Amino acid sequence: MRKTGRKSDCPINYAMEIFGDRWTFLIVRDLMFKNKSHYNDFLHAEEKMATNILANRLQLLEENNIIIKEIDPTHGSKWIYSLTPKGIDLLPLLVEMIVWSAKHDKKTAADKAFVKKALTNREKLLQEINAALTAKN
Amino acid sequence: MRKTGRKSDCPINYAMEIFGDRWTFLIVRDLMFKNKSHYNDFLHAEEKMATNILANRLQLLEENNIIIKEIDPTHGSKWIYSLTPKGIDLLPLLVEMIVWSAKHDKKTAADKAFVKKALTNREKLLQEINAALTAKN
């Protein structure tokens, strides 16, 4: 599903061909900010995605090399999902998304702990990036 | 269309309920980076969105206060669309999206002028934000 070949080589379009749906970013959010890593964790997120949709999106994310699926060493459950470096690189994007929503939506601001966490990461990131830039010049 | 009420108050979810489709961000891209402002400009973008979809997305973006539609003073054409402050605030998000895609997709890097522009904006933005942060402390 979602396999009608590439419409352009624009970077925004590239991102939209992976993340252009209601659910995919929510899985990344759960992996990145909520320390979720198992199928059922994702399934029981507040937004209640259907099991067939979840399975499909996990597969697409794996195909796009954004997550990896490995055998859970604890064997409490069978599989464990985690972000690849490519997936981790989405952090600045997600942070900016959270910042934007928190600024422009009142209800969203209610999730204070989550937003705070993102903002903390943001400052840390900005420092790191800025340091890298100054080092380069 | 796209009106099944809010599933959660999570900021990522808020963003996805506006931008969680293939097309909406492409319109914002055209407004923000390609100096497009008329219906036909959007319609003739490389990705070839259908006219009914475009009309629907423009309306949703207007309802969400991300763009405004005004009478074109030149009257070369009737309407002119532009970003509101809320829309302009999407810049860091879009920039991070471009940066991510350019890093992880080879084809995308081909659109060099566009990526360069985003990176330039990014550095400028980071400087501004950093200045604001240092000023605050």
Place this chain on the structure above:
DNA sequence: CTGTATCCTTAGGGATACTG
């Protein structure tokens, strides 16, 4: 627990015609 498979309904969207 981690999924697949199926059924069914609705939403997305391409093509195209039409209106002010």
Place this chain on the structure above:
DNA sequence: CAGTATCCCTAAGGATACAG
């Protein structure tokens, strides 16, 4: 030019049952 409207098909997705 700036859209609306319609037709029609496909994809998305909710519910639920089932399998390893």
